[in-house]
Each structure stands twice: as C-alpha cells, then as structure tokens.
Amino acid sequence: xxxxxxxxxxxxxxxxxxxxxxxxxxxxxxxxxxxxxxxxxxxxxxxxxxxxxxxxxxxxxxxxxxxxxxxxxx
Amino acid sequence: xxxxxxxxxxxxxxxxxxxxxxxxxxxxxxxxxxxxxxxxxxxxxxxxxxxxxxxxxxxxxxxxxxxxxxxxxxxxxxxxxxxxxxxxxxxxxxxxxxxxxxxxxxxxxxxxxxxxxxxxxxxxxxxxxxxxxxxxxxxxxxxxxxxxxxxxxxxxxxxxxxxxxxxxxxxxxxxxxxxxxxxxxxxxxxxxxxxxxxxxxxxxxxxxxxxxxxxxxx
Numbered sequence: 001x002x003x004x005x006x007x008x009x010x011x012x013x014x015x016x017x018x019x020x021x022x023x024x025x026x027x028x029x030x031x032x033x034x035x036x037x038x039x040x041x042x043x044x045x046x047x048x049x050x051x052x053x054x055x056x057x058x059x060x061x062x063x064x065x066x067x068x069x070x071x072x073x074x
Numbered sequence: 075x076x077x078x079x080x081x082x083x084x085x086x087x088x089x090x091x092x093x094x095x096x097x098x099x100x101x102x103x104x105x106x107x108x109x110x111x112x113x114x115x116x117x118x119x120x121x122x123x124x125x126x127x128x129x130x131x132x133x134x135x136x137x138x139x140x141x142x143x144x145x146x147x148x149x150x151x152x153x154x155x156x157x158x159x160x161x162x163x164x165x166x167x168x169x170x171x172x173x174x175x176x177x178x179x180x181x182x183x184x185x186x187x188x189x190x191x192x193x194x195x196x197x198x199x200x201x202x203x204x205x206x207x208x209x210x211x212x213x214x215x216x217x218x219x220x221x222x223x224x225x226x227x228x229x230x231x232x233x234x235x236x237x238x239x240x241x242x243x244x245x246x247x248x249x250x251x252x253x254x255x256x257x258x259x260x261x262x263x264x265x266x267x268x269x270x271x272x273x274x275x276x277x278x279x280x281x282x283x284x285x286x287x288x289x290x291x292x
Contacts, residue, residue, distance in 0.1 A: 009267055009271075012252045012266075012271070014274075015245045015270070017245050017252040045278070046278045046281065049226075050277075052227060053138075053227040053228055054133070054134035054137040054228070
C-alpha cells in the first residue's frame with residue numbers, strides 16, 4: 001500500500017479502531033516505511049498523553065455550584 | 075393589576091435579554107479580560123463564562139488526582155469559589171489564566187486529597203474503608219507531572235472543534251471502532267478516519283503550543 005493510503009488510517013490504527021485486515025496492512029507498511037513510522041510515533045505521543053486525561057463530562061446545566069455574585073458596596 | 079403584571083413581565087424580559095446580550099459579548103473576551111470583569115458589575119456573567127470554559131478541565135484533573143467523583147464535585151465548587159474570591163491575586167503579566175487556574179486547582183485538590191486520605195467512611199455492611207483516592211505518597215512528583223499533563227490534554231481537547239472532539243470521545247474514551255462510529259453517525263467511513271487523524275494532529279499542535287507558552291512564562 002502507498003503512504004497516502006496508510007496515512008488516514010494511522011490514528012485509527014493506534015486506537016485499535018480498524019478492521020483486522022486493515023490493521024494488518026498498516027502494521028506491515030509501518031515495518032518497512034521509515035517516514036510513516038515517524039508520523040506514527042508522533043501520533044503515538046498524543047495517544048500516550050490522552051491516557052492521562054479523564055473522560056470528558058458534559059457541562060452541568062445548572063450553575064447552582066457557582067457562588068452568588070458579590071454585593072457591591074453602596 | 076394587569077398593568078403591574080405586564081410591567082413585571084416586561085422588566086423580567088428586559089433583564090433576561092440584557093443578561094443574554096452581556097453573555098454573548100463575554101463570549102468574545104479572553105480569560106484574562108473575564109478575570110478583570112470579576113471585579114465589576116458583570117461578575118456573574120464573567121464567572122459563568124470561565125466556568126463554561128474550564129469546569130470540565132478542573133473536573134478531569136481533579137478526577138486524576140482524587141479518583142472519587144463526589145470529592146471532585148466538591149473540588150470544582152472550591153476552585154471556582156477561589157477564582158472569584160482570589161481574582162485580585164491573578165497577575166496576567168506572570169502567567170496565563172490557564173496556568174494560574176491549574177495551580178489553584180492542584181492546590182485545592184491536594185488539600186482535599188489530604189483530608190480524604192485520613193477520612194474513613196462507614197459503609198452499609200458495617201466495615202470501614204478509606205475513600206478511593208489515588209496513592210501518591212511515595213512519589214508526589216508523579217502527581218504533579220501527571221496532573222499537569224492531564225490539564226494540558228484536557229485544555230487541548232476543550233479547544234478542539236465539536237466534530238473533532240466528538241470522534242476522539244467516541245474512538246478513544248468510548249472505544250468505538252471507526253466502522254461503528256460511521257454507522258452511528260451516518261458519516262462515511264473515510265470521513266471518520268480522516269477526521270480522527272486530523273483530530274490527533276490538532277491535539278499534537280495544541281500540546282506543542284502549550285509547551286511553547288510554558289517555556290515563555292518560566
């Protein structure tokens with residue numbers, strides 16, 4: 001496979017989100033292509049960083065946890 | 075009586091409309107400008123905007139340190155109370171708002187962590203257990219490093235646009251395959267893949283930008 005066909009799949013490959021045959025193609029391409037491997041390693045750093053992030057939580061609809069505004073001196 | 079009621083409704087409508095105009099205007103303000111507004115009449119709008127922009131990040135980092143959702147809710151409340159009360163201690167020439175807020179969050183989380191570490195809770199079966207806080211006692215630096223990275227990643231996710239953030243949420247945090255995301259969203263598979271890749275590239279860019287900013291303020 002050509003690099004241009006592999007590139008869009010790299011992030012999905014990292015996330016284990018490809019079908020088994022696609023994943024095998026990416027794996028085999030990475031074994032022989034230095035430039036794609038370099039690109040993959042860059043994305044791998046982002047993946048590692050994501051591992052310390054907590055899952056996102058929706059914003060609460062209520063602002064009840066915010067303090068009431070300060071009363072301005074009259 | 076009818077006049078009085080309609081006057082009240084009109085006054086309420088004007089108040090809501092004016093609040094909504096102020097809120098829209100505040101959308102365009104930087105974090106630092108909103109901090110300045112905490113000292114003025116638009117305190118409520120300014121604090122709400124900062125809350126919208128940062129509460130998820132505070133929550134995420136809190137969860138990373140404390141590992142207990144109910145304590146983290148308490149943390150979010152403590153942090154925004156401190157932002158409001160300590161707004162005058164923020165100096166934009168010394169750090170960005172994000173970095174200042176990270177320090178406020180970390181310090182508040184450590185306070186809660188210490189409290190929780192010594193607290194025992196009765197549970198229904200009559201035994202006692204220590205709340206599920208993470209144990210950093212042997213390596214406090216690890217907590218500092220992890221919480222800072224967690225903060226930066228959370229901020230990077232926060233500034234991604236909605237379509238890119240969504241694919242990361244589905245693919246990374248919820249573990250869906252690219253095909254499953256395509257089927258759920260109706261997006262062509264090729265679009266899901268290229269969006270996932272683009273989202274990673276944007277996160278990489280944001281994380282690198284954060285590094286540069288940090289170097290600049292050290």
